[in-house]
Amino acid sequence: MTAAFAPAPWPATATRSAVWRFGRELDFGGAQRAVQWVLKRNCSIAPRQLLAVYASLCVVSLGIGGGFWWQGAPAVLAFAGLELAALGLALLVFSRHAADRETITLDGHDLAVEHRCGSRTRRTLFRSAWVRVEPQGAQGSLVELSGEGSSACVGRYLPAHLRADLAQELRTALRQRRTER
Secondary structure (H helix, E strand, O other): OOEEOOOOOOOOEEEOOOOOOOEEEEEOOOOOOEEEEEEEEOOOOOHHHHHHHHHHHHHHHHHHHHHHHHOOOHHHHHHHHHHHHHHHHHHHHHHHOOOOEEEEEEEOOEEEEEEEEOOEEEEEEEEHHHOEEEEOOOOOOOEEEEEOOEEEEEOOOOOHHHHHHHHHHHHHHHHHHHHHO
């Protein structure tokens, strides 16, 4: 699994900074700028495109099955329908998780972590002055953000060798935010 970064549209004007490798600065028009990291699955086909491919497979397969049914072999059409139902179920499971993502937003005194998995969204809010950024376990493990009794693990959509870089970038952003006060 690799990481891909969400393209526009962003909620505000986003600029790529030379400081941030994974994050983007968001300008809301005020003096304070927010930094946002969007980590998501590298999905090669969008759910809408997948639906079009599945529909074309259904038309072709049912057309061939219908031809065999017309010739007196109804079992071919039944097995084609069964095959398409199983494929449809597998593609449905895939498309539910195609939009999974982690969004980390550092805005003012708050650090918000939002993890979207399927139809569920979990949001954790931290005060940026109290956040600790640590590895969850051994080298290459997820990055754990903790503070004031709550914690959130991020980096599941990044390759293991890039998670330490993400942790360092988050530490840098939090340190900069603390010195701005």
